[in-house]
Amino acid sequence: MKPDLRLWPTAASVWCSCAVVASALLSPVVALLAASLTSLAVAVGWRYRRGRIAPAVLLPLVALVLATGVAGLRVWAVSPDLLPEPGSAVTIEAVVDSDPRLVEGAGSSIVRGPPRTVTGITVHRITWEGGALSARLPASLWAPADAVGLLPGTSVTGYATVLPRKPGGDGTLSLSMRRVPTVLGEAPVWQRVAGNLRAGLRDATAGLPADGAALLPGLVLGDTSTLPDALADDMRTAGLAHLTAVSGANVSIVLGAALGLAALGRVRGRGRAVVAGVALIGFLILVRPSPSVVRATAMGSVVVLSLLTGGQRRGPPALAAASIVLLLVDPWLAVSAGFALSVAATAGLLIVAPQLRDGIAARAPWLPRSLAEALSITVSAQLVTAPVLVLIGASVGLGAVPANLLAELAVAPATLLGVAATLASAVSPALAHAVAVPAVLCAQWVAWVAHGVAATAPLLIPWPTGARGAALALMLLASGALTVKYRGPVRRAVSRVPRPVSAAVVAGVVVCGVALPRAGSEHWPPTGWVAVMCDVGQGDAIVLRIDADSAVVVDAGPEPARVDRCLSDLGISRVSALLLTHFHADHVEGVPGVLRGRAVGTVLVSPLAEPLDQAERVRAWCADAGVPVEVVSAGDSRQVGPVGWSVLWPTRIIRGEGSDSNNASLTALVVVEGVRLLLGGDLEPASQAAVMAVNGALTVDVVKVPHHGSLRQNPRFGPWSGARAALVSVGVDNGYGHPAPETLQSYESRGVGVWRTDHSGDIAVVATPAGVALLGRSGPGG
Structure with a gap:
């Protein structure tokens, strides 16, 4: 039976219009005008050429205009022009949406801030000097640790400071409170009951295997508050991170169990719908109805609905309808990778999985149907989500499919x-503990799978990320689909090829897919390397070589897996010192990847512990690993083997001239085997001018262009360094416009060779008898 895809063009039309508005490519008014004119032009053209306009054409056009208008109103309501500026003092009245998550402080008293909590809230009224606004505004709230007891649904008020927004974000505010917010009204009874039940599960797992006990609340309730960082990293590496968040799979399992019990109880007709509805509402309350959970509930309900009412025929229209409703309610979902992954995975389950299952059953009738079902579900989900994962920079792991197959044995x-x-x-803690024992053992199995598959990280395919990788993945999927659809002609064409040629082609594919990537890694790093700028995406991580297995690392990038991969490829098992220039996420979120499986001597940090939440995360990671944290500033000089460095900045903290954290970046003059490098984190114009003023003339071989080559540069900084080569660490197709063409021109116009990680991958600085050379791992540089 062919799937019913008639509603999909309408859903695609709504998605595109919401994406244009939510990503601020066009203002809401201009977007609505463009959508209206486009729809009118298509309608007139269709009418002129073919007469009557078919509903299949008219419905997407109408949806395009209506969705643009609705999305425009939603985006306009949280426009930065209507809200207070970052740094403003405000008074808010809000309702707590999610359980506060505690971010532990650690380290010495010099660098440690107090523990903090972060939670999602909905602001109903916000007032500030010169303005006030009453609306439903989503926000994240940072508050003292004592706020950890606030339950979702609690009404609060208090004084807060507006934090800077993330570029390209979803329109949410970020607020920080110095004091615990004042409670205006208690959480509803059902939220209090849910809070007690969630705490009851955590108590029931006490004394059971550590990884399983920490993972079970995540598998069941999406509660990752007790999940160790090491296990979380392994879950991501193994492609199992989706299991630690409430997803459509959880909803499908609960609804399936409820409907199974209803069948055993001989409940029929509408009674089954009532049972399913009660189970769905109860589970939704238990796991907290946050936006991501509501999305998961919708996707899971679509799967169950399709299984009950018509499989491939009813499922796709339900998926399209659910997507349209969710997008109109929350237009920012159109630019959310999580939403795209949810829709893609659900589409795979509804359309691709049945085809795979039937194909497996036809070609391997000896295979149990349940195993064929599990294999088809896992493979289809991995296939259809691969382009999205590649687009957002995730690795394509050979271990993801077997990891999910093995984990599925225990997830349900x-x-x-x-x-x-x-x-x-709620009835008996002893009974809860007894039931939790087998549940924790199942969760422990998932943890073992994650640890085991993560240990095979070298099997990750070096697939290109960003738009190029996504396009390649889509091409391969399309080729595979066409091959299956026209398998008769393809089989006849292949049968005419001589077997020796076929064998040679297969061998070539194997060599290109397996041997060549490994051969490339064997030739990396190049002989004589003294420093490597790791390709960690939109962030910084630089490795300074001490000897064959030890190094000094400057910054850790935005993701643990990427910096871990870079260090592993370089053979680094010991890090004498880790310098963190400042605490922005694109420089410090990869710290667990540096700490993982390596002996780290000390972590040196900027004297400005802002953003506070990121600084606290770093200190917590280091405390867990037993690594001391030390604050350094201008004048600090050290020598570790052939690596020596002197901190040139900061001598003071610059406030109010751009980003305070960027301007407080540790700036170091590094000398390795006679090669001189200037590393300045994310210095902005004010701090670049200050560095030049306090340090006099300087000449280096290589300069790291500050702040990923953004437009915010002091035009004298590059010439002052005297460098003949410049490094830019930047993510492919990043949304910040980095590096700015003007910045590149300022270096290239003086004959400086510019090397970029988005073009060349990892970049090695090599000391040769003829001087300093640079070598990109995946392509040429400047």
Whole structure:
């Protein structure tokens, strides 16, 4: 039976219009005008050439205009022009949306800030000097640790400071409070009951295997508050991170169990719908109805609905309808990778999985149907989500499919037993503990799978990321689909090829897919390397070589897996010192990847511990690893083997001239085997001028262009360094416009060779008898 895809063009039209508005490519008014004119032009043209306009054409055009208008109103309501500027003092009245998450402080008293919590809230009224606004504004709230007891649904008020927004974000505010917000109204009874049940599950797992006990609340309730960083990293590497968030799979498992019990109880007709509805509402309350959970509930409900009412025929229209509703309610979902992954995975389950299952059953009738079903679901989900994962920079792992197949053996029983233990905690803690024992053992199995697959990280395919990688993945998927659809002609064409030629082609594919990537890694790093700028995407991570297995690392990039991969490829197992120029996420979120499996001597940080939440995360990671944290500033000089460095900046903290954290970046003059490098983090014009003023003349071989080559540069900084080569660490197709063409021109116009990680991958600085050379791992540079 062919899937019913008639509503999909309308859903695609709504998605595109919301994406244009939410990403601020066009203002809401201009976007609405463009959508109206486009729809009118298409309608007139269609009418002129073919007469009557078919509903299949008219509906997407109408949806395009209406969705643009609705999305425009939603985006306009949270326009920065209507809200207070970052740094403004405000008074808010809000409702807590999610459980506060505690961010522990650690380290010495000199660098440690107090523990903080972060939670999602909906602001109903916000007032500030010169303005006030009453609306439903989503926001994230940072507050003292004592706020950890606030339950979702609690009404609060208090004084806060507006934090800077993330570029290209979803329109949410970020607020920081110095004091615990004042409670205006308690959480509803059902939220208090849910809070007690969630705490009951955590209590029920006490004394059970550590990884399983920490993972079970995540598998069942999406509660990752007790999940160790090492396990979280392994779950991501193994392609299992989706299991630690409430997803459509959780909803499908719970609804399936409820409908199964209804069938055993001989409930028929509308009674089954009532049972499913009650189970769905109860589970939604238990896991907290946050936007991501509501999205997961919609996707899971679509899957169950399709199974109950018509499989491939009813499922795709339901998926399209659910997507349209969710996009109109929250237009920012159109630019959310999580939403794209949810829709893609659900589409794979509805359309691709049945085809795979039937194909497997036809060609391997000896295989149990349940195993064929599990294999088809896992493979289809991995295939259809691969382009999205590649687009956002994730690695394509050979271990993801077997990891998910192995984990699936335990996910359903862990979820159902976990829900049972949660409910039992309201009756008897002893009963809850007894039910939790097998649930934790199932979760422990998932943890073992994650650890085992993560240990095979070298099997990650070096697939290109960003738009190029996504386009290649789509081409391969399309080629595979066409081959399957026209398998008869393809089989006849292949049968005419001599077998020796076929064998040679297969061998060539194997060599290109397996041997060549490994051969490339064997030739990396190049002989004589003294420094490597790691390709960590939109962030910084630089490795300074001490000897064959030890190094000094400057910054850690935005993701643990990427810096871990870079260090592993270089053979680094010991890090004498890790310098973190400042605490922005694109420089420090990869710290767990540096700490993982390596002996780290000390971590040196900027004297400005801002943003506070990021600084606290770094200190917590270091405390867990037993690594001391030390604040350094201008005048600090050290020598570790052939690596020596002197900190040139900061001598003071510059406030109010751009980003305070960027301007407080540790700036170091590094000398390795006679090669001189200037590393300045994300210095902005004010701090670049200050560095030049306090340090006099300087000449280096290589300069790292500050702030990823952004437009915010002091035009004298590059010439002052005297460098003949410049490094830019930047992500492919990043949304910041980095590096700015004007910045590149300022270096290239003076004959300086510019090397970029988005073009060349990892970049090595090599000391040769003839001087300093640069070598890109995946392509040429300047």
